[in-house]
Amino acid sequence: MTSPRRRDFTPAMKRRNQHLLKDVTCAQSAPLNVAFILLEHFSMPAFTSALDVLVTANLLRDVPFYRIHTFGVTAGSVRSDLGIDIMASAGLESLGQAQIDMIIVCGGYRVQLDEIPLLSEVLRRADHQSCRLGSLWNGSYFLAAAGVMAGHRCTIHPENAALFSESFPQLELSRAPLVVEAARFSCTNAGSALNMMLEAMRQRHGDDLARSVEEILACERPATPSPWHPDQTLPAPDSQHPEALRTILELMSNNLEEPLSISEISHCVTLSRRQIERLFTRHLDTTPSRYYLELRLTRARQLLTQGSASITEVTVACGFVSTTHFSHCFRDYFGMSPTRARQQR
Structure with a gap:
């Protein structure tokens, strides 16, 4: 006897619950190898923002989308701009031997902008192998110094724009906070690093994955000490929707x-x-009743995976008449029991 087909969430709610559903599809099945090159005094906030996008994407599929590696100019720890040392996987001499799909040069406000011959050699070799190259903060200076930016636009932190233009007058420097092309991408600071990586992800893996990651990073909140928190976020009504519809959606969100x-x-x-x-x-x-049910199931998923409320408490908090009814609905949409969902957090 075959089990009944699992029900699909409507698109917005599906993205909201994607990290438990783990059914994101994309053409690239094998993990991409991504190398972050950490320069002395690199921007820790920019690095962690970019890294967060990749790590979050890996939560959405049993087989990771990305394998992440860190490299220093030499082996050992690298000092960040916050004075925190990060242990790099290896030095640049090892990067030339690795199979890497994407390299991101991590700059920072106090990174010294002088060409690093070994880094330039690694970047030129990667370019010949059609590796995608990116940069954070002022890392695009090192891409330009390696001679791999001809025919490509890039951006850099405003503090370094004059030096870049003076050193590489033949290159097109954008004033935008981020520039993402098929083969090159760059951003100016920590604030634009996350959006740069989302756009780079969107180009490679498609909008479905990028929007799912964006939903999680923009909306999810950590668990609180109480069983649940009344202000845990649900999808905000789209400002493009009619006012009447937005009012209805808010009524639903406020009455779960x-x-x-x-x-x-x-x-x-x-x-x-x-x-x-x-x-x-x-x-x-969709229909009003189905949307309302998906909204309540989304809140239930938050409570189960982020807090310590019992299944009975979650049942009551999300407006289900019994734990049996709740479990049945939850399994219909998530393909697993509430208990199993809690174990997967």
Whole structure:
């Protein structure tokens, strides 16, 4: 006897719950090898922001999307701009022997901008092997010094723009906070590093993965000491939606423990049931009742994987009439029991 087919979340809710669903599809099945080259006094916030995107993507599939490596100019630890030492996997002499798909040069405000011959050699070899090359903060200076930026645009921290233009007048330097091309990508600071990596991911793996990672990094909150936190975030209504629909979505989000009936919602917004159904069909491609159920299941998933509330408490907090009903609905959408979901956090 075959098990019933698992129900699919609507697109926005699917992205919201992707790290438990683990069914992101992408053409590239084998993990990509990514090398971060840490220069002395590299920007720790820029590095961790870029790294966070890749690590989060790996949570969305049993086989990781990325294998991550760190390299210093020499073997050993590298001092960051925060005075924190990071132990690099190896020195640059080892990078030339590795099979790497993407190299990211990590600069920083106090990184000395002088060409590093061994780094230039590694970057030129990587370029000949069609390796994708990127940079953080002022790392694009070293890409330019290696001679691998001809025909490519890039950006750099504003403090270093004058030196870059003086040293490499033939190259096109953008004032944008990030520039992402098929073969090259760069950003100016820690604030733009995360968006740069999301866009680089989007180009390689598609919008589905990038938006799923963006949903998690933008919205997820750590667990609190209490069993659940009343302010745990759910998807905010799209500002492009009609005001009436946004009001309905907010009503739903604010009434999860005791869900409103469609008749009650209709009375609150002075729209007929049919008008509400048309709004959901036109703008969300679903029904009000299904959206409301997915919203409650999303909150349940947050509570199960981030907090310590019991399954009975989660059942009540998300407006289900019994733990049996809750478990049945949860399994329908996530393909696993609430207990199994809690174990996977």
